[in-house]
Amino acid sequence: MSVILVFLLVVAGFSFWWLSRHRLMSKPWLEHGVHTALPETDVAGMPTAKIALGIFLAVVGSLFALFSSAYFMRMEYADWQAPPLPNVLWVNTVVLVLASVALQCAVHAAREGRLDMTRLALAAGGLATFVFLAGQLVAWQELSAGGHFMNVNAANSFFYLLTGMHGLHILGGLVGLGRVAAMAWSEEQVTERLGLGVDLCAMYWHFLLFVWLGLFVLLAGWAGDLIAICRQLLT
């Protein structure tokens, strides 16, 4: 359960940092008058939707941290037999990085008000994401063609489960991206809302890229090596 505990430590650290900026030491029983609800030090301008997405990503992070914890614990058992890593995963990783880069371009373009560039970047990001999903399906096919079915070994089960769960989250993101794209192609002038929407998409994509890199390390079996190195460093 170490992965989830480290993750929660980060979340707790952030929460306590946030709380510490909200005058937790104040003595409300001695106060009277109108305070600003948020102290001057706070990022008061942060849009509500962004905060909500941040919290949602913490939930998603918790979910994948728990899956990884389970992976590590199950790995210890004698029957563990990791499937070979399909080569197409390398391509997929590059494609997902490209999707993230494209959406980051969209963020910049939207900030500068260049609608054409925003549209192009959004389309490129969406396309790359679809390619990534297709690539993941190819990886599944490759594995099952090699006889590495889901129920043969727990390592295989984890491969399908983790990539599937990640893919589902990407699909959910594509729904959001579709709505933002509809906004970008609509006739109305909605620069501000479009900018926010693009921001949110980029944030989500970066996070899922980060999750994917973690999963990739896990599925490629490097995580065990990493832990071994860490242990050596510690002892």
Add this chain to the structure above:
Amino acid sequence: MVDATPHAEQGVPPAEVPELELYHPKSWWTTYVFSQDAKVIAIQYSGTAIAIGLVALVLSWLMRLQLGFPGTFDFITPEAYYQFMTMHGMIMVIYLLTALFLGGFGNYLIPLMVGARDMVFPYVNMLSYWIYLLAVLVLVVSFFAPGGPTGAGWTLYPPQAILSGTPGGQSAGIILMLVSLILFIIGFTMGGLNYVVTVIQGRTRGMTLMRMPLTVWGIFTATVMALLAFPALFVACVMMLFDRLLGTSFFMPALVEMGQQLSYGGGSPILFQHLFWFFGHPEVYIVALPAFGIVSDLISTHARKNIFGYRMMVWAIVIIGALSFIVWAHHMYVSGMHPWFGFFFATTTLIIAVPTAIKVYNWVLTLWRGDIHLTVPMLFALAFIVTFVNGGLTGLFLGNVVVDVPLSDTMFVVAHFHMVMGVAPILVVFGALYHWYPKITGRMLNEGMGQFHFWVTFIGAYAIFFPMHYVGLVGVPRRYPELGDAAFVTDSVHTLNAFITVAALIVGFAQMVFLFNLLWSLRYGREAGGNPWRATSLEWQTPTTPPPHGNWGDERPVVYRWAYDYSVPGAQQDFIAQNDPGPQRAGVRPA
């Protein structure tokens, strides 16, 4: 005395967060059924939770009938008993308490108490309820599925949960259970995001975090915990669903069942237990923290005194929330673990008692020399303190490995957790309903029926669960539908079991009086007015009662003080509302 408010004289600073654009319902359907108003959603959540809770109540009667009078009722077979037990536990913990505290009270109270017009994402909030309802319906369907609901125990431990020997294990029961839980978690996440973000972003001017009523603090912290802990249950459910449906071996070891080798192999049941309790222990506090918060407000209001140690109360809530994530394995002492782990988890378990004890002391000190009004909500709040201390103390016993190991599989544990997370939070639910019913409906609940309901429930709950401790200490195992003729089961145990059953039936029927009161008072209750308890927090200061969609009329309230200015010396009334700009302060005598 420092005036911490530099802007106090320069008028009101502008709101940081722009006004929410409210959705305006156009038809009856969007006003009352597919409503996006948090208050309507709250009532929908509460109604659904109470309805399914009644099912769980009936199931507990059936279990008690079997335990009190074994062999009398033919239809309660051992299989049926396990099904009743599983469904009772699951419904009470998740579909009743979690949904009622967070979905019900959270939805109703958060926007009103922080001075918001609604939750920040009303549409997502509405979806949250409908997915919750779907989860409940899937659960109900499992009662009628072939093979019946799952009988795996509310912890659903594999491998037995998905084997043919367990009711529902190889039929639809366990599948429906897991699907229902997954749906519940998805729905809850939608609602939970709303509650958290509304507290962060929706507060009105002047409502700093440290001016929020403790109810909001409790629900807020519990929601953050639930958002982080429910994924563990989600992971466990998905993986078990894979084991059951796709033949994977996440949790399933190699097994021989009825002389046949199953296709599973190598899996780890302990892995499930870790995941389950990583959710399961925070869950205890997900239910308890809102109760803590609500009780603080009830006690302060009905004792006409400011809450003792407000800051400490807030910190304790947050610290309990954080600590509750590192105690989960104390539910697994009997599963076997490295002695150092046992030591670690016993220590953290005992440490968590410190902030909890601080809270209890502060409640008692709030009562100390207060102007205590023994109204029905106050009675329930007082009963909560006693019951929580009671259940908490046995928790200290069970937190130690050496005490837990012999007691773990006895009725002592059943007595412990029912006291601490069954009876105690439910008492708060009742107290809160009596307290806020006038705001929700505009009418008071009937006092006589309320007193009757309280005394029967309170004394009855002790009649049920107090003897259970003794039964457990004798060594009577839990989870057994029938005790048989074992030598250590004395006659007094059988007598006590029959007594407990009679008490359970009586307490159950007293709840019917409460339900009748809820309906009767809707029509015939005394008119309450806007603020019948003369309370300070914002929900009592709405221009109209019950508050309409949007809560506040033209202008949102502005907050000038904390929520506990009761009996302020020199003030005209014995309470000063949070949005009262008057100059008096608690604890300061006017010159």
